[in-house]
Amino acid sequence: MNQLITFLLLLTVIGLGTGCLVEYLSQKFLVFRGVVEGKPSALIKNGIVDREALRKNRMNINQLQSLLRQSETFSIREVAYCYLEANGSISILKKSKYQKTTQEEIRDGEVLWDEIIYMGFNESWLRSQLNNQNIFDYNDVFIAEWLQDDGLFVQPYKN
Numbered sequence: 001m002n003q004l005i006t007f008l009l010l011l012t013v014i015g016l017g018t019g020c021l022v023e024y025l026s027q028k029f030l031v032f033r034g035v036v037e038g039k040p041s042a043l044i045k046n047g048i049v050d051r052e053a054l055r056k057n058r059m060n061i062n063q064l065q066s067l068l069r070q071s072e073t074f075s076i077r078e079v080a081y082c083y084l085e086a087n088g089s090i091s092i093l094k095k096s097k098y099q100k101t102t103q104e105e106i107r108d109g110e111v112l113w114d115e116i117i118y119m120g121f122n123e124s125w126l127r128s129q130l131n132n133q134n135i136f137d138y139n140d141v142f143i144a145e146w147l148q149d150d151g152l153f154v155q156p157y158k159n
Contacts, residue, residue, distance in 0.1 A: 044080075
């Protein structure tokens with residue numbers, strides 16, 4: 001019984017020591033990190049699915065489409081680049097015409113005038129947008145964001 005406990009304790013110490021050693025070497029040596037942790041793989045490049053990369057990663061087109069849908073991308077035509085990360089997740093860069101960009105207009109009651117002017121709007125436009133939502137003072141707004149085709153989202157301090 002004592003030998004079994006000693007053996008298990010020895011295995012635990014070796015396991016922890018090996019883990020610490022691998023972590024240390026991964027942080028110190030880039031080549032070692034690539035071997036141990038793996039490297040991202042480009043599955044879509046410039047909007048074109050790389051079938052060879054799919055094959056190397058033992059994936060098929062159905063699995064790629066499933067991963068894209070889980071990332072709220074429902075068509076390959078939307079994707080400029082897609083990387084399979086070492087941990088199995090994917091990173092997607094959409095083509096510019098499919099990217100939705102949100103502009104923040106008000107944060108903690110402070111109006112971000114540079115953003116409003118940059119988008120071609122002015123104070124009367126902002127007041128009109130807020131008045132339509134029964135908000136009459138900037139200080140009552142926790143956050144306000146503008147999204148093309150979706151309008152102004154406003155969250156007041158008091159819901």
